[in-house]
Amino acid sequence: MAARDDAWFESLFRAHATALYRYFARRAPRDDVEDLTAEVLAVAWRRRDDVPDDAVLPWLYRTAGFVLANHRRKGRPVPVGDAPDEVDDADPAELTVADDEVRAVLAVLSPRDRRILLLNAWEGLTGDALADVLGVSRGGADAALSRARSRLREAWAERLTA
Amino acid sequence: MDQHRPDPARDDAFDRLRDADPAAGLEPDTASLDAAVRERADRPAGDELARARAARRPGRWGAVAAVAAGTLLVGSVGGYALGSREGTGTGSRTAAAAITLSDATTGAAAGAAESSAAGDTAARSSVPDAPAAEGGTAMSSRLLPWFGGHTVFTAQGLSDDTGTAQAWAYDPAQAFSAETAAQVAASLGLAGEPRLEGGIWLVGPQDGVDASLQLQPDGVTSVSYYDPSLDPFACPPSLAVPESGVEGQDGGGQGEPGKDAVVPPDCTPRELPPAPQGDAAVARAREVLAAAGVDADRYEYEAAESGTPELAYVSAFEVVDGQRTGTIWSVSLVGDAVQSLYGALAPLVPLGDYDVVSENEAVARLSDPRFGASGGGVVAASVGGVAVDSDGAATTEPAPAPMGEPTPPPSVTPGSPLGWPVVEVVLTGARLGLAQHTLPTGATVLLPAYELSADDGTAWSVVAVADGELDFAAGR
Numbered sequence: 001m002a003a004r005d006d007a008w009f010e011s012l013f014r015a016h017a018t019a020l021y022r023y024f025a026r027r028a029p030r031d032d033v034e035d036l037t038a039e040v041l042a043v044a045w046r047r048r049d050d051v052p053d054d055a056v057l058p059w060l061y062r063t064a065g066f067v068l069a070n071h072r073r074k075g076r077p078v079p080v081g082d083a084p085d086e087v088d089d090a091d092p093a094e095l096t097v098a099d100d101e102v103r104a105v106l107a108v109l110s111p112r113d114r115r116i117l118l119l120n121a122w123e124g125l126t127g128d129a130l131a132d133v134l135g136v137s138r139g140g141a142d143a144a145l146s147r148a149r150s151r152l153r154e155a156w157a158e159r160l161t162a
Numbered sequence: 163m164d165q166h167r168p169d170p171a172r173d174d175a176f177d178r179l180r181d182a183d184p185a186a187g188l189e190p191d192t193a194s195l196d197a198a199v200r201e202r203a204d205r206p207a208g209d210e211l212a213r214a215r216a217a218r219r220p221g222r223w224g225a226v227a228a229v230a231a232g233t234l235l236v237g238s239v240g241g242y243a244l245g246s247r248e249g250t251g252t253g254s255r256t257a258a259a260a261i262t263l264s265d266a267t268t269g270a271a272a273g274a275a276e277s278s279a280a281g282d283t284a285a286r287s288s289v290p291d292a293p294a295a296e297g298g299t300a301m302s303s304r305l306l307p308w309f310g311g312h313t314v315f316t317a318q319g320l321s322d323d324t325g326t327a328q329a330w331a332y333d334p335a336q337a338f339s340a341e342t343a344a345q346v347a348a349s350l351g352l353a354g355e356p357r358l359e360g361g362i363w364l365v366g367p368q369d370g371v372d373a374s375l376q377l378q379p380d381g382v383t384s385v386s387y388y389d390p391s392l393d394p395f396a397c398p399p400s401l402a403v404p405e406s407g408v409e410g411q412d413g414g415g416q417g418e419p420g421k422d423a424v425v426p427p428d429c430t431p432r433e434l435p436p437a438p439q440g441d442a443a444v445a446r447a448r449e450v451l452a453a454a455g456v457d458a459d460r461y462e463y464e465a466a467e468s469g470t471p472e473l474a475y476v477s478a479f480e481v482v483d484g485q486r487t488g489t490i491w492s493v494s495l496v497g498d499a500v501q502s503l504y505g506a507l508a509p510l511v512p513l514g515d516y517d518v519v520s521e522n523e524a525v526a527r528l529s530d531p532r533f534g535a536s537g538g539g540v541v542a543a544s545v546g547g548v549a550v551d552s553d554g555a556a557t558t559e560p561a562p563a564p565m566g567e568p569t570p571p572p573s574v575t576p577g578s579p580l581g582w583p584v585v586e587v588v589l590t591g592a593r594l595g596l597a598q599h600t601l602p603t604g605a606t607v608l609l610p611a612y613e614l615s616a617d618d619g620t621a622w623s624v625v626a627v628a629d630g631e632l633d634f635a636a637g638r
Contacts, residue, residue: 014459015448018442022185038198045203057445099182124440127498150174155335156175
């Protein structure tokens with residue numbers, strides 16, 4: 001395991017701060033984004049021995065999901081205590097998306113479908129990384145993504161013909 | 163040739179979702195974020211890194227001397243259009259753009275070494291070869307009448323301060339070896355012993371069927387890797403065996419076999435796993451560079467839209483002292499695997515501080531035949547009816563004459579002054595940066611160079627190193 005020192009953290013910051021920032025910018029009010037990002041990075045430092053050598057970004061995204069859930073529950077960013085069972089980081093009411101059609105279509109999908117669609121469409125996650133963030137098997141993630149995209153297409157088509 | 167392309171199901175819904183990303187291209191204020199993290203994590207602010215960071219102050223020489231490699235510093239981007247359109251898509255872009263010098267003045271030494279070294283530099287930031295201001299130099303076909311016209315440069319509001327700046331050299335001796343070739347090959351899962359052929363280190367068969375790697379003996383130790391089996395647009399090579407009964411060649415059903423019968427290659431769309439996109443692609447590209455022995459933190463990354471879910475393209479721009487150097491790695495990903503890789507492995511070694519001329523002297527150099535002018539038409543403009551793209555090349559045929567049909571030019575009036583257009587350019591901006599350049603020996607260096615700009619954003623570049631530190635007799 002690489003030494004978890006300042007240099008390691010600096011490298012992690014440089015590599016992933018922007019991705020985390022964008023994750024929150026998509027899901028939280030702009031005023032909270034920096035705080036939420038800082039909280040995840042602070043957790044990465046405090047729990048640096050838990051951060052895996054590879055697959056760092058998925059670990060950060062998982063942590064980000066928990067931080068976001070706690071934030072929504074308590075109305076302000078708080079340190080991660082017990083992880084909630086189900087992370088819903090794709091609540092359409094909370095997304096900062098400007099395209100109302102997209103927001104409306106997302107609203108008719110299940111929270112699970114929404115979550116995986118956004119992690120794929122916006123965070124660009126696929127394969128093992130996506131499975132890692134979701135905490136499921138690779139096969140399960142592939143299948144879930146495929147189903148979610150299919151349901152998105154159906155919902156979109158329905159909306160267009162409505 | 164639709165046969166060659168995979169056919170990803172058109173998914174307008176997904177495209178619309180992806181396009182609706184509210185954070186595309188968004189950048190954090192890294193200084194503020196860093197402070198917020200320290201506050202929360204009780205990381206002492208008195209450590210070496212923070213002290214070093216606090217000690218940096220932007221100044222005239224700040225862009226070059228003060229900012230350490232790899233630090234994201236918001237707001238330090240040069241303000242000019244030149245080079246600012248390097249790539250689109252997700253990524254982090256905070257270093258100043260690489261400056262490109264016209265190498266029309268390096269003469270024969272340019273040649274192969276430079277073109278392979280320059281192969282990695284972004285074509286999008288290249289500038290057309292401009293004639294020396296004295297005229298008489300042949301114009302390249304990409305030049306426009308605008309730049310072919312004689313240009314007079316005047317400086318306005320620029321400084322007389324001289325100073326020094328760090329120069330760098332790429333050291334291929336450290337990278338060009340069997341060991342390096344073997345390490346990079348191994349990191350990509352390519353088996354085989356490196357062999358030296360024609361001065362190039364090769365790993366893998368060079369047959370266009372299996373993956374292969376090459377290490378070039380150029381100034382930056384260019385490396386290239388390509389795996390045809392992962393290319394969604396490639397077809398497996400066909401054995402063009404004439405068969406009797408092959409139909410479809412002439413629309414008839416005769417099926418005459420013969421030497422001329424051509425069997426269409428068997429090109430079914432390949433089933434390939436989707437590639438990571440956006441930030442995930444960037445993360446993967448970082449891993450790839452690191453595994454190849456490169457310091458991935460010295461680069462800025464941009465993921466570009468490939469248009470197909472199977473492929474992702476990431477460009478990594480080398481940064482030194484807050485400047486992009488012009489060295490670019492290109493990584494294309496299919497699933498988790500690298501489909502192709504192009505980069506430069508030679509490390510940079512500092513050459514020390516070199517005296518640099520003042521901004522006003524730099525402007526004067528544009529009219530000095532020893533330095534020439536490297537003109538860049540960086541803003542789209544229409545000059546003389548010809549549209550200009552950011553490379554200064556004509557993008558389309560000249561706009562049709564307003565009257566529609568060509569007519570002979572008007573007769574010249576006897577005794578009238580003869581048109582001799584001279585362009586006057588007032589340069590109001592100067593940025594000291596780095597430009598990649600090939601010496602007569604073939605070595606590639608990063609030279610302090612000025613980017614001089616006019617108010618309309620048009621920019622010219624010129625080497626900044628003072629006369630006393632240049633060897634004008636070299637190569638004679």
